[in-house]
Amino acid sequence: ASSSQPQEREIVVETRRQWDELWQGSLGREAPDVDFDKYSAVAIFLGLKPSGGHGVEFLPLEEDAAGAVVPYRVRAPAASGFVTMAFTQPYALRLIKRSRRSLRLKRVP
Numbered sequence: 001a002s003s004s005q006p007q008e009r010e011i012v013v014e015t016r017r018q019w020d021e022l023w024q025g026s027l028g029r030e031a032p033d034v035d036f037d038k039y040s041a042v043a044i045f046l047g048l049k050p051s052g053g054h055g056v057e058f059l060p061l062e063e064d065a066a067g068a069v070v071p072y073r074v075r076a077p078a079a080s081g082f083v084t085m086a087f088t089q090p091y092a093l094r095l096i097k098r099s100r101r102s103l104r105l106k107r108v109p
């Protein structure tokens with residue numbers, strides 16, 4: 001799917017207001033219901049890409065001394081693969097069980 005985010009962006013969402021703003025501003029539609037007493041959300045926007053085949057892979061949640069870490073990997077199309085030849089603005093969203101610890105995103109190779 002495509003977003004309206006022309007730039008790469010990482011977002012941690014912890015309130016209903018932030019969730020609504022994310023959906024309205026970046027996806028152009030009404031946000032689904034989420035219980036932010038139980039969950040946080042993370043969003044990765046890859047910005048404008050020249051073709052299809054780009055995406056985000058979320059990896060298992062990690063913990064370190066500073067808090068909870070959501071690692072993710074960005075996928076690019078294979079050089080010999082078949083993809084849509086149109087501009088795309090790929091993104092990925094994930095709900096994470098809420099924790100008392102701080103939550104942050106980490107891009108990994």
